[in-house]
Every structure is written in structure tokens, then in C-alpha cells.
């Protein structure tokens with residue numbers, strides 16, 4: 001820990017930002033969160049309101065930014081511009097942007113990718129000392145009642161990715177470790193890190209790790225993106241559900257073969273951290289808690 005470092009975590013109320021906050025606190029660092037709702041260690045504010053960002057950035061040296069579940073291009077670019085302006089005014093020594101998703105080589109028709117490409121371009125052109133992290137897909141997406149119950153009750157692992165799509169799944173905890181390294185490692189300003197775990201699995205390989213962890217046969221079921229989107233719509237609303245579904249539509253169509261399977265050696269080379277194997281995360285979850293008969 002350094003007495004001189006003061007961190008701001010934008011998106012601290014979300015699962016990704018909260019993992020970064022936990023990790024920084026565990027390391028004994030000074031942390032302030034930013035989000036619309038109040039909370040522990042949190043300064044309330046809105047990314048659309050520059051005055052709240054100015055207040056939150058007072059005295060801050062290091063910033064981790066997770067963009068919210070918004071896919072309207074103008075809104076995303078306004079959020080990013082407001083972050084950049086506040087970071088410049090505070091003269092921060094490092095800004096780490098989490099694009100929340102990989103960024104495909106070629107332009108796509110999907111806002112979930114293109115708004116993040118535009119956000120990344122804006123921070124990289126800002127002149128600030130920036131590191132960009134482009135994570136693959138979070139293992140934590142699988143720790144929910146619907147997925148968990150299908151695993152333990154039916155022996156089915158369902159996710160909206162084609163069975164042959166290789167994915168180097170990553171946990172929120174490893175994202176946090178990578179973010180802290182990106183915040184603190186000297187000399188890596190300007191790096192764009194394609195962040196994934198140390199191994200890339202097909203659907204069948206992922207299901208096999210669930211089988212080993214739960215002691216039952218588990219089969220991978222590629223969920224139709226339309227069905228996935230309609231489930232999300234009830235929880236997130238139409239615009240956010242359509243945005244998220246776009247990620248999986250592209251993955252099922254034309255995405256670069258290695259879009260979700262980056263070279264882990266590059267992660268280690270730039271950040272000097274090693275992500276954990278998929279099986280470690282799967283084995284650490286209490287899958288039985290999702291069983292219909294479970295006492296939670």
C-alpha cells in the first residue's frame with residue numbers, strides 16, 4: 001500500500017466495480033467509490049453530471065472505470081468525456097478503463113461492442129496515462145439461480161454461446177487483481193490488455209468442469225440468443241437486453257475466432273498477474289444451494 005495513492009472506482013455498486021473495491025481495500029489502499037446510490041466508501045453522483053464527478057475526483061490519483069449497462073452511443077460518449085475531463089482536472093496518474101467486453105477487430109453492427117470501441121478510443125486519445133482492459137466473459141455470469149438450478153437439477157449448463165466457441169472465462173476476482181495491477185504497475189501507460197483466463201474452453205469442456213465439481217454428468221446447451229434476450233428483457237429492460245444480446249449474436253455469427261480467447265502470456269507479460277483456471281472458480285461455488293430442496 002502507498003499512503004500517496006487515492007483511488008476512485010467508478011461503478012463501485014456493480015459486481016465488477018465492487019470486486020475492484022474489495023481487492024483494493026484488502027490491499028490496504030485508500031478507496032472511494034462512485035455511483036448513483038449511496039453506500040460504504042461511496043460518493044454519490046451521476047456520470048451524466050460533471051459537477052458530481054469533479055467532487056468525487058478531489059484528491060484522487062488512480063481511477064478504475066467500469067461503464068454502466070448503457071448502449072446509447074451519445075450517452076456513453078458523454079459519460080466518457082465527463083470522466084476524462086474530471087481526470088484531467090485532477091491530474092490523475094493512472095486511469096484504467098474496463099471495456100466490459102472484448103472489442104472485435106472489425107466494426108460490427110452491435111452497440112455493445114461499438115460503444116466500447118468508441119469509449120476506448122476517447123480515453124486513449126485523451127493524453128491521460130491510461131490502461132485499457134478488455135475482459136472476455138465472466139464466470140460469475142453463471143452463478144445465478146436459473147443456471148445453477150439447471151446444473152444441479154437437470155445436469156444442463158445453458159449459455160448463449162455456440163458450443164465450439166472457445167472462451168477464456170475469467171472471474172470478477174481475477175478481473176479485480178488485473179485491475180489493481182493495471183492501476184499500479186509502472187511503465188504500462190497506453191497498454192490495451194485483452195484479458196482472459198489461462199485456458200479457453202468449448203461448451204463441452206466447460207460443462208465437464210461443472211460435472212467434476214458437482215459429481216454429476218453435465219451437458220452443455222447453447223441457449224438461443226432470442227430466448228436469452230427475452231429473459232433479460234424482464235430484468236434489464238428492452239434497451240439493455242438488446243445491447244447485451246448483441247454481444248452473443250456476434251459471437252454466434254462472424255466474430256474473430258480468438259475474440260474470447262486472448263493470449264494469456266500477454267496478460268502475464270504486461271500485468272505480471274496470472275488468472276486462475278476455470279475449474280478453480282467452478283469448484284469454489286456452492287452449486288447445491290440452487291437445488292429445489294436446498295436450504296439457503
Ligand SMILES: NC(=O)c1ccc[n+]([C@@H]2O[C@H](COP(=O)([O-])OP(=O)(O)OC[C@H]3O[C@@H](n4cnc5c(N)ncnc54)[C@H](OP(=O)(O)O)[C@@H]3O)[C@@H](O)[C@H]2O)c1
Pocket residue numbers: 010011012013014015016017034035036037038045046047048066067068069070100101112135136137138141244
Ligand atoms: N463480459 C461479461 O461477461 C459481462 C457480464 C456482465 C456485464 N457486462 C457488461 O458490463 C457493463 C456493466 O454491467 P453491469 O451489469 O455491472 O452494469 P450496471 O450494474 O448497470 O452498472 C454498474 C454500476 O454502475 C452504476 N451506474 C449506472 N449508471 C450510472 C450513472 N449514470 N452514473 C453513475 N453510476 C452509474 C450502477 O450503480 P448505481 O445504480 O448506484 O448508480 C451500477 O451498479 C455492461 O456493459 C455489461 O454489458 C459484461
